[in-house]
Amino acid sequence: MQDNYILETQNIAKHFPGVLANDNVSIRIREGDIHSVIGENGAGKTTLMNIIYGLIRPERGKILLRGKEVNVSNPAVAIKLGIGMVHQHFMLVPPFTVWENIALGKEITKRGRLDKDRTYSELDKLMKDYRFSVSLDEKVEGLPVGIAQKVELIKLLYRGVEILILDEPTALLVPQEVEELFETLYALKSQGKTIIFISHKLKEVLRISDRVTVMRKGKVVGELDRNEADEETLAQLMIGKTLEPLHSVASERGEEVLRLENIKLSPKLKQINLSIYKGEILGLAGVEGNGQRELLEIITGLAFPEDGRIFFLNKEIQHIDPRAIRELGIGFIPEDRQSMGLILDFSVAENIILGKHYKAPYTIGNKLNLPIIYQATEEIVKKYDVRTSSIYKPVRFLSGGNQQKVILGRELSSNPVVLIASQPTRGLDIGATEMIHSLLLDTKKEGRAVLLHSSDLDEIMSLSDRIVVMYEGEIVSILSPKKVDETTLGLYMTGMRKDPI
Amino acid sequence: MIRRVIISILAPFFAVILAFLLGAVVIVLLGENPFYVYKVLFSNSITNVDGWGYVLFNATPFIFSGLAVALAFKGGLFNIGVEGQIYMGAFAAAWIGITVNLPPVLEMPLAFLFAMLIGGLWGLIPGFLKARFGAHEVINTIMLNFIAMALTNYLVNNPFKEQGQINPIPQTKELYSGAIIPRVYPLLNKIGISISSSVPLNYTLFLALLFCFFTWYLLERTRWGYEIKAVGLNPKASRYGGINPAYITMITMFLSGALGGLGGINDVMGYRYRFLDGFSHGIGFTGIAVALLGKNNPIGIIFASILFGILDRGALAMDVFTNTPRELIKVIQAVIIIFVAVGNELIFRLLTRLERERE
Numbered sequence: 001m002q003d004n005y006i007l008e009t010q011n012i013a014k015h016f017p018g019v020l021a022n023d024n025v026s027i028r029i030r031e032g033d034i035h036s037v038i039g040e041n042g043a044g045k046t047t048l049m050n051i052i053y054g055l056i057r058p059e060r061g062k063i064l065l066r067g068k069e070v071n072v073s074n075p076a077v078a079i080k081l082g083i084g085m086v087h088q089h090f091m092l093v094p095p096f097t098v099w100e101n102i103a104l105g106k107e108i109t110k111r112g113r114l115d116k117d118r119t120y121s122e123l124d125k126l127m128k129d130y131r132f133s134v135s136l137d138e139k140v141e142g143l144p145v146g147i148a149q150k151v152e153l154i155k156l157l158y159r160g161v162e163i164l165i166l167d168e169p170t171a172l173l174v175p176q177e178v179e180e181l182f183e184t185l186y187a188l189k190s191q192g193k194t195i196i197f198i199s200h201k202l203k204e205v206l207r208i209s210d211r212v213t214v215m216r217k218g219k220v221v222g223e224l225d226r227n228e229a230d231e232e233t234l235a236q237l238m239i240g241k242t243l244e245p246l247h248s249v250a251s252e253r254g255e256e257v258l259r260l261e262n263i264k265l266s267p268k269l270k271q272i273n274l275s276i277y278k279g280e281i282l283g284l285a286g287v288e289g290n291g292q293r294e295l296l297e298i299i300t301g302l303a304f305p306e307d308g309r310i311f312f313l314n315k316e317i318q319h320i321d322p323r324a325i326r327e328l329g330i331g332f333i334p335e336d337r338q339s340m341g342l343i344l345d346f347s348v349a350e351n352i353i354l355g356k357h358y359k360a361p362y363t364i365g366n367k368l369n370l371p372i373i374y375q376a377t378e379e380i381v382k383k384y385d386v387r388t389s390s391i392y393k394p395v396r397f398l399s400g401g402n403q404q405k406v407i408l409g410r411e412l413s414s415n416p417v418v419l420i421a422s423q424p425t426r427g428l429d430i431g432a433t434e435m436i437h438s439l440l441l442d443t444k445k446e447g448r449a450v451l452l453h454s455s456d457l458d459e460i461m462s463l464s465d466r467i468v469v470m471y472e473g474e475i476v477s478i479l480s481p482k483k484v485d486e487t488t489l490g491l492y493m494t495g496m497r498k499d500p501i
Numbered sequence: 502m503i504r505r506v507i508i509s510i511l512a513p514f515f516a517v518i519l520a521f522l523l524g525a526v527v528i529v530l531l532g533e534n535p536f537y538v539y540k541v542l543f544s545n546s547i548t549n550v551d552g553w554g555y556v557l558f559n560a561t562p563f564i565f566s567g568l569a570v571a572l573a574f575k576g577g578l579f580n581i582g583v584e585g586q587i588y589m590g591a592f593a594a595a596w597i598g599i600t601v602n603l604p605p606v607l608e609m610p611l612a613f614l615f616a617m618l619i620g621g622l623w624g625l626i627p628g629f630l631k632a633r634f635g636a637h638e639v640i641n642t643i644m645l646n647f648i649a650m651a652l653t654n655y656l657v658n659n660p661f662k663e664q665g666q667i668n669p670i671p672q673t674k675e676l677y678s679g680a681i682i683p684r685v686y687p688l689l690n691k692i693g694i695s696i697s698s699s700v701p702l703n704y705t706l707f708l709a710l711l712f713c714f715f716t717w718y719l720l721e722r723t724r725w726g727y728e729i730k731a732v733g734l735n736p737k738a739s740r741y742g743g744i745n746p747a748y749i750t751m752i753t754m755f756l757s758g759a760l761g762g763l764g765g766i767n768d769v770m771g772y773r774y775r776f777l778d779g780f781s782h783g784i785g786f787t788g789i790a791v792a793l794l795g796k797n798n799p800i801g802i803i804f805a806s807i808l809f810g811i812l813d814r815g816a817l818a819m820d821v822f823t824n825t826p827r828e829l830i831k832v833i834q835a836v837i838i839i840f841v842a843v844g845n846e847l848i849f850r851l852l853t854r855l856e857r858e859r860e
Contacts, residue, residue: 321743326743354741
C-alpha cells in the first residue's frame with residue numbers, strides 16, 4: 001500500500017540554552033490517522049508541535065505538507081495551511097459565550113454587526129457533521145473542562161483545519177470526559193481529519209492511535225504501528241528502562257486516626273461520616289465536583305463545616321484552621337499545586353518551609369534561621385530528587401514534576417500522621433508518577449494514614465486499601481479494590497448505584 | 502542568579518538614561534540647548550559639596566516614603582496613602598515637639614514613635630477595611646490622603662496655630678529644643694569636608710538609612726517578612742501554609758503607614774522646627790516612583806531617592822538659570838517611571854523565558 005503522508009518533518013533541530021530540545025526530528029504523519037507522539041516531560045514533543053504550529057522557529061529542518069515544503073512562520077499561517085492546535089491551557093475568552101468564542105477572529109457580520117443567525121446555522125451544520133453537542137449560548141467561564149475543550153476543537157474545525165494537534169488533551173479530563181473526547185476523535189477521523197495526539201498516558205495512546213511516535217531527550221526513538229505496540233514496549237522506549245508494575249503492598253491496619261461525624265457544608269456536602277486508619281491508603285473517588293474538594297478543604301482546615309465534628313486520634317478538633325491542623329500532624333498535597341501548594345516566586349528553600357516557617361528550627365524567636373533552612377532544603381532536594389540548579393531559584397522555573405516533588409518533600413519531611421494527597425500525579429510524567437506512588441506506599445508502610453484523592457482510576461485501584469466513592473456530596477460506597485472493577489466503580493461514581501452506608 | 506541581579510540593576514539604569522535622552526528632545530523643542538540645560542541641572546546638584554548636601558536633604562524623606570510604598574507592595578498592597586500618612590505622622594511628631602519638653606534622648610525617640618504610631622494607624626484603617634470587608638486599599642488610601650490633609654490643615658489653622666504672628670502659611674509654634682534634629686555641617690566641617698552652614702542636611706538622613714536596614718532585615722530575615730511576602734505573592738498558598746492573610750494585610754499596612762509617618766520628620770524636626778500646612782508637596786507620591794525605580798529594594802530605594810533628590814535640586818537651578826521651565830523635571834520623572842514600568846515587564850518576560858528554556 002502506498003502511504004499517503006499529509007505532514008512530514010525532516011531533521012528538525014532546536015536548541016534552547018543548555019538543552020537540545022529537538023535533535024534531528026523526522027516524523028511522518030499519514031492522512032486520516034490518529035497519530036500519537038509520546039514521551040516524558042521534556043522529551044521535546046511540545047517543542048516539536050509548537051514548531052509545526054509556527055510558535056517556534058526551528059534552527060534547521062523542513063516541514064512538508066502533502067509533500068511540499070511550507071514555511072510556517074506563525075500560527076495564523078498554520079491555520080491557513082490547515083494545521084490547528086489545542087493547547088493544554090485553553091485560549092478562550094471566559095466571559096464570552098460559546099458561539100462568540102468560536103466566531104472570534106472569523107466573524108460573520110451584517111452591516112458591521114455580528115450576524116448571529118448565520119453563524120449559528122453554520123455552526124449547527126458543523127456540529128451535526130462531527131456529532132458535537134454543545135450549547136452555543138452558554139458562557140465559557142461556567143463550562144466543564146471537557147466541554148471547553150470541545151469548543152476549542154469546534155473553533156479549529158470552523159476555520160477549516162485538516163490536521164488537529166492536541167497537546168495532552170486528557171490531562172485535565174475525568175474518565176467520562178476522556179471517553180467523550182475519544183468518541184469525538186473517532187468522529188473526526190471518520191470525516192477524514194488527521195489528528196496528532198500528544199500524551200504520556202500509554203493506555204490511552206494504545207486505545208486511540210493508529211501509529212505512535214516515541215520521543216526521548218529530543219530524539220525520535222521509535223515509530224510503531226498500533227499492532228506492533230504494547231504498554232511495555234512503549235514505556236521502555238519512553239523512559240529507556242523497564243518499568244515495575246504498580247501494585248499495593250499489604251500492611252497492618254492500625255488504629256483510627258481521623259474520624260468525621262456528620263460533616264455538612266451546603267450545598268456541596270451532605271452528612272459525611274468517614275474514618276481513616278493508620279497504615280492504610282484510603283482512596284477517594286468520584287467525578288469532579290461531587291464534593292471531594294470541599295471535603296478535603298474541611299479536613300485541612302481551609303473550610304469550616306456548617307455542622308458535624310472531626311476527631312483526631314479520638315479527640316475532637318476544636319480549633320479548625322490550617323495552622324492548627326498542621327500542628328496536629330496532618331499534611332496536605334493540594335490539587336492546585338501551582339496556585340495553592342507553592343508560592344511560585346519564592347525560592348525552593350522558601351517553599352520548603354511554608355507551613356512550618358514560623359517555628360523551630362526554621363525560626364528562632366522571630367528570626368529566620370537561614371543556615372538550617374538551607375541545610376534542610378538541600379537534604380530534602382536530595383532525598384526527593386528535586387532537579388534544580390539551585391535551591392535559591394524560584395520554583396516557577398522548575399518543571400511540573402519537580403514542583404510536585406518540592407511539595408511532597410515538604411509535606412513528608414514533617415512526618416505527618418495523616419497525609420492528604422489530592423491529585424498527586426496529575427499531569428506528571430511516568431518517572432515522577434512512579435516515584436510519588438512508591439512514596440505514598442512507603443508512607444503507608446511506615447504506619448501513617450494516607451487519604452488519596454485522584455481522578456486517575458488506575459491509581460486509585462492499584463494503591464488503595466479501601467475506596468470511598470462520592471456522588472453529589474454523599475459517600476455512596478466504601479469498596480475494596482480487590483473486589484471491584486473499574487466499570488462497577490464507574491457506576492457508583494455516576495450515581496447509578498449506591499450502597500447503604 | 503547573578504545574571505538576574507545584573508539585569509535588574511541595569512534596567513532602571515537604562516530607563517534613567519533613556520528618560521534624559523527624551524528630555525533632551527523636549528528641551529530642543531523648547532528651543533534651548535540640552536547640553537547647557539543639563540549642565541546647569543547637574544552643576545548645581547552634584548558637582549560640589551553644598552549641592553550634594555541639598556540633594557541628600559531632598560532625598561531623605563523620599564527614602565521613608567519609598568520604603569513605605571515598597572513594604573506595602575511586598576505584601577501585595579498598593580499604598581497610595583503615604584502622603585496622608587506623612588501629614589499625620591508629621592503632625593504627631595510636631596505635637597510631641599510643642600507639648601513635651603524633655604531632653605533630646607527622650608524626646609526624639611518619643612516623637613519618632615508617636616509619628617510611626619499615628620502614621621501606622623492611618624495606614625491600618627485601609628488595611629482593616631481590606632482585611633475585614635475586602636474594600637480596595639487603593640481607593641481608601643487615596644481618600645484618606647484628603648482627610649489627612651484637611652485634618653492637619655484644620656489643626657494647624659485652629660487649635661495649634663502659632664499665636665501673635667502673621668505667617669503666609671499657617672504653622673505651629675516652634676518645637677522645644679529637645680525635638681530639634683541637628684544639622685550635619687558641624688560634623689562635616691570637623692572631619693575636613695567644607696560645607697556651608699546654610700545646607701539643611703540633618704541627621705534624619707541617618708535615621709532613614711537605619712530604617713532601610715530595618716526594612717531589609719524585616720523582609721529578608723524574619724518570619725514576619727516571610728509571611729508578608731508570602732501573602733503578597735500568593736494569599737491562597739499562604740492560607741494553605743497556615744498564614745492568616747487578613748491579619749498579615751493589617752500588619753503590613755500598619756508598618757507601611759509607620760514608615761510613611763516618618764516621612765515628615767526631615768521637614769518638621771530637621772528643617773523648619775514646626776509643622777507647616779501642606780509642607781509635603783507630594784513626598785508620598787514621589788515615594789511610589791522611588792519604590793518602583795528602586796525595585797522595592799531598600800538599597801535600590803536609596804539610589805532612587807538620591808536621583809529624585811538631584812532632579813528636585815536641579816529643577817530649582819534650571820528654573821533660575823535657564824528658560825526651560827522646571828516642569829521639564831516632572832516630564833523626565835514621568836518618563837523614567839514609564840520606562841521602568843515597561844522595562845520591568847519586558848525583563849521579567851525575558852528572564853522567565855530564559856530560565857524556562859534552561860530547565
